[in-house]
Amino acid sequence: MYQSAITFLQAKGLKSKELKDHLHKILKQDAIKKKARLLQINEVCERVWFIEKGSFRGFLRSKGRQKNEWFMKEGDVMFAPLSVYTGEPSEVAIEALEDSIVHSISIRQLELIYQRYLPFNIIGRKLTEEYYMRSLQNADLLRESTIRARYLRFLKLYHDLDERVPALHIASFLGCSEEAFNRVRKKINRK
Secondary structure, three states: OOHHHHHHHHHOOOOOHHHHHHHHHHOEEEEEOOOOEEEOOOOOOOEEEEEEEOEEEEEEEEOOEEEEEEEEEOOOEEOOHHHHHHOOOOOOEEEEOOOEEEEEEEHHHHHHHHHHOOOHHHHHHHHHHHHHHHHHHHHHHHHOOOHHHHHHHHHHHHOOOOOOOOHHHHHHHHOOOHHHHHHHHHHHHHO
């Protein structure tokens, strides 16, 4: 039931049988329906989710519109970092793009694991580095001057999500209209 989350953590360096047993006891599994929200805007993020199946988007509101900030899929860990680290309400909402299965623990449980199992701090650092690098890649993507260049970089970073994420959400992420995005996508896919 929780083996995918444990396998993921083992690949990041989890070795302690005691911690694996502990995680088996505290991990919470949820089936999430498409369009359901794990986190609302202005809600404090109190959980960390591991995605076993499905995909999600993180979005905020800007000028009355939704603006996609990131996408996550199977094998990813997600949460709203600013909310978790500051305890403040999140500016980002998290929504399922597909029917999904996630495993989660509370931030409090995670803090207790960091205190009780010191080697797990290394795994936390590795994950932080990985997702920090991903945020830098997203920032680089958005600095591209044309929709075409942004979409080509999107395809390199998220090649497996292009067909799974609705065009409206990719366009929002790339900072363009859905119509402009579809024109560019059509030209690139013809080649």
